[in-house]
Amino acid sequence: MTLRSRFTLFTVFWLIFILILYNIFVYFFVIRVTTRGELQLLANKADLVIETLRQQGMEGIEDPKLLxxxxxxxEMMRIVTGSVKVVNMVGSDExxxxxxxxxxxxxxSETRQIGGQRVLYLSVPFFEQGHLIGTVEAARRLTVLDSYLQILVGALSVTSIGAIVFAIFGTYWFTTRLTGPIGQMVQTMREIDRSGKLYRVKLNGREESVELQQMVRAFNQMIDRLDRTIEQQKHFVADASHELKTPLTVISSYADMLKRWGRDNVEVRDEAIEAIAKETERLQKLIRSMLTLAEAEQDSWLSISRFDVAIVVRDLSEVLGTTxxxxxxVHSDGQSVMMRADKDKIRQLLMILIDNAIKYSKEPIDIRIRINKQGIKLEVTDYGIGIQECDIPYMFERFYRVDEARHRSTGGSGLGLSIAKKIVDLHDGKVEVYSKPGHGTTISIQLPRNGKVSST
Structure with missing residues (x-):
């Protein structure tokens, strides 16, 4: 059963249920109010008869004008005395x-059924000096009231049927508008599955609910993200193929050289072996970087713990400086700077930044650890050749090269800064680059505080 049918049946069912309860309440409420009015009318007549008798000293009970x-x-009215004898009666209904x-x-007072019609019966006793003298009885047919009740039942039935019909068509129309965007999304997903292309759901000019607009926008945002991801994957595969092709071509060329001349020529053999070893090492680095980026897409890549980032920076700086x-x-605001993060990934991040600084500068390298309101800031500064301003926005893209010749000379894979940016993003941090050609470069990493950073 479709959502539209379920919603329509649910709405109609509850509407019928509520209408039945409402009609029953109105019907019996009207009966109660009108019957009470008729009873009050008979009671007033009986009281008037008794009051007249008291004024006359209980004389004239049998006077026809009394009733x-x-x-x-x-109606029927009569007076019954102590011996259950009707002494005065008026009426024409047998x-x-x-x-x-x-x-x-x-x-x-009670309501009886006589001849298939409702009759209101009333009996009021009257006394003299504490002794029961007689009873004034009155009966009244509720014919007019019952005819009004029949009209009321008819009116309630017609309005209820009209409300149900209106509810059916109104609910169907409303659910059609409600499920329209959902149907569009289903159709779009089927079209995506059929054609393999990504499509977005278009919002019509009609007024949609806020929730439906949010749902459509979320769907379109998901499609946009998938589109960007697919495009990134295409570029990544193309770039990776290009990067892998170069060392493989070099290795193949030198291997062919070895086959032809390397057996007898020692110089050719040594050159080929050195080139193959160098390209193989570069190829291994590239593959490791690609695997690292692939692992970074997994939710379980980070292992959060509490550690002293100042110690990590000092140990890494000492190792790389010696090597x-x-x-x-290293400049730090405190001897100990505690934080909650993935210790190994933060170390890998620092290693990438320091390694880049070592490759592109000959001067000393400064690493600063600062604590601010936002959390903790790590800055790696070199005083080397610097980066052109136009290249800074693309530094963290995969396989992007500021200088092809420089890239080849350093043996980089072109993925180091992409891995660093991924680590920063996974820690909800921010990265900024400040550089001036000929004066050096500073890469600043801001990691969020969130109650996870402290200093002693």
């Missing part, structure tokens, strides 16, 4: 006159 002045064509007389000392015989200076 005839109060008589109505659809069925009402045939009601057995009663002599009782209490007030009685490359470079002066790497």
């Amino acid at each position: 005839s002045d109060l008589y109505n064509f659809n 069925q009402l006159l045939s009601i057995p007389p009663q002599m009782q000392s209490f007030y009685l 490359f015989q470079r002066d790497i200076r």
Whole structure:
């Protein structure tokens, strides 16, 4: 069953249920109010008869005018004395006159069925000096009231049926508008599945609900993101193919050279072996970087723990400074700077930034650890050749090269800064680059605080 049918049936069912309860309440409420009015009319006539008798000293009980002045064509009135004898009666309805007389000392009112019609019966006793003298009885057919009730039932039925019909068509129309964008998204997804191309759902000019607009926008945002991801994957595959093709071509060329002349020529053999080893190492670095970027897309790539980032920076700077015989200076706001992050990934991030600084400068390298309101800031500064301003926005793209010749000479894979940017993004951080050609470069990493950074 479709959502439209379910919603329509649900709405109509509850509307019918509510209408039934409402109609029952109105019907019995009208009966109660109108019957009470009729009863009050009979009670007033009985009280008037009793009051007249008291004024006359209980004389004239059998006087026909006592009751005839109060008589109505659809009523019966009579006075019954102590021996259950009708001493005075007025009325023309045989069925009402045939009601057995009663002599009782209490007030009685009830509704009876006589001849298929409702009849209101009333019995009011009257006393003299504490002794029961008689009873004034009255009966009244509720014919007019019942005819009004029939009209009321008809009116309620017609309005209820009209409301149900209106609810069916109105709900169907409303659910059609409600499920329209959903149907468009389903159709779009089927078209995507059929053609393999990404399509977006268009919002019509009609007024849609805020929730539906948000749903359509979220769907379109998802499609846009998928589109960007697919395009990035295409570029990545193309760039990776190009990067892999170069060392493989070099290796193949030198291997062919070895086959032809390397057996007898020592110089050719040594050159080929060195070139193959160099390109193989470069190829291994490239593959490791590509695998690192692939792993970074997984949710479980980070392993969060609490550690002292100042110690990590000092240890790494000491190792790299000793290895490359470079002066790497560490400046920190405190001896200990605690933070919650992935220790290994932060170390990898710093290694990439320091390695780049070592490659592109000969001067000492400064690393600063600052604590601010936003969290912790790491800055790596070199005083080398710098970067052109037009190249800065593209530095963290995969395989982007500021200088092809420089890239080849350093043996980089073109993925280091992309990995660094991915690590920063996964930690909800920000990266900024400040550089001036000939004066050096500063890469600033801001990691969020969120109660996870402290200093002692």
